[in-house]
Each structure stands twice: as structure tokens, then as C-alpha cells.
Amino acid sequence: MVHxxxxxxxxxxxxxxxxxxxxxxxxxxxxxxxxHVAVDGRDEPLGFxxxxxxxxxxxxxxxxxxxxLYVRPAARGSGAGRLLLATLAAICVERGYRRLxxxxxxxxxxxxxYASIGAVQMDEWVPYRLAGPALYGLAAQATAVPPHPHT
Numbered sequence: 001m002v003h004x005x006x007x008x009x010x011x012x013x014x015x016x017x018x019x020x021x022x023x024x025x026x027x028x029x030x031x032x033x034x035x036h037v038a039v040d041g042r043d044e045p046l047g048f049x050x051x052x053x054x055x056x057x058x059x060x061x062x063x064x065x066x067x068x069l070y071v072r073p074a075a076r077g078s079g080a081g082r083l084l085l086a087t088l089a090a091i092c093v094e095r096g097y098r099r100l101x102x103x104x105x106x107x108x109x110x111x112x113x114y115a116s117i118g119a120v121q122m123d124e125w126v127p128y129r130l131a132g133p134a135l136y137g138l139a140a141q142a143t144a145v146p147p148h149p150h151t
Contacts, residue, residue, distance in 0.1 A: 001045060001047070001048055001072070002017050002022070002068065003017070004070065005070040033050060033051075034050070034052065035049060035050045036048065036087055036088070038075075038080040038081075038084055040075075046071060046078065046080040047069070047070050047075060047080045047081060049084040049085070049087070050067045050068045051067055052064075052067065053065070054099075054101065056098065059098045059099070062095070062097050063092065063097045063098060064091065064092055064097060064099070064100045064101070065101050065102065066088060066100065066101065069084060069102065071084075081110070082117065085100070085117065101122075103127060
């Protein structure tokens, strides 16, 4: 379904995830990715949520960052997305996390749904991404700068 999401977001060529990578991330020795799958009465998958922990230095506690939420087109409006988000909200409440956060692509019609459940758009924050050659270039600088001596 991750590849279906990439198609939906008009970027299928950018999705390189393999089943082996996802399995290792979710079920490896020290998983840092967590997931939930919504299924119908026949156990057919309707959608998924993939998430990981973040940390708020202002709140002093962890939160959940929702990396991906996807509901198959035929299941949209069925309540599957609401149930997936409600499940993550329940985890937050149960564990004392104060935030459930995610990014949404600008043109996604789910904005109305998110507003209906009380989610607030954080328009004063701007996302940044460092990837590809820029990431490698900056990483190379980590060893190029001599350590600052303690005085």
C-alpha cells in the first residue's frame, strides 16, 4: 500500500521501499517504526498508518509523528482513517504523549477531514529536508572540522 500512496501523491518514481525494508523497520531487533493496518470484515487491508516517536523539548515528553496515513480509495469515507488516527490518539493519551503530528501534501482533500477532528494546520512552521548530494556533502564536514579544545 505504500506504493499506492506514492501513486496517489503523484510521485511513484520516488518510492523505493521494499517489503524486506519495511519488515526490518517494523519487526527488526530494535524497531523505530510502528504501524497499524485497518482491515475489513474479511481481513482485507483498507489502509495503514506508519509512525515513529518524536520528542518535544518544550513539553518534555515524546509524541507521535505520523509519517504516512493512507486509506484505499474504495474505503475512503468508511471511517478507516478516523479509526487509525483515533488509535494513535489513544496511544498518545495512554502513554502521556502530548502531540500527534503529521505533514500533509497541500492539495490533499483530507484537509477538511483533519479540521473536522480538531487538527490544526501549523502554517508558521516551514519544513526542511536535507537529502542526496547535500546530505552527503554536509556529512563529510563532520570529520573535516577539528574538534574545539576545551579551555
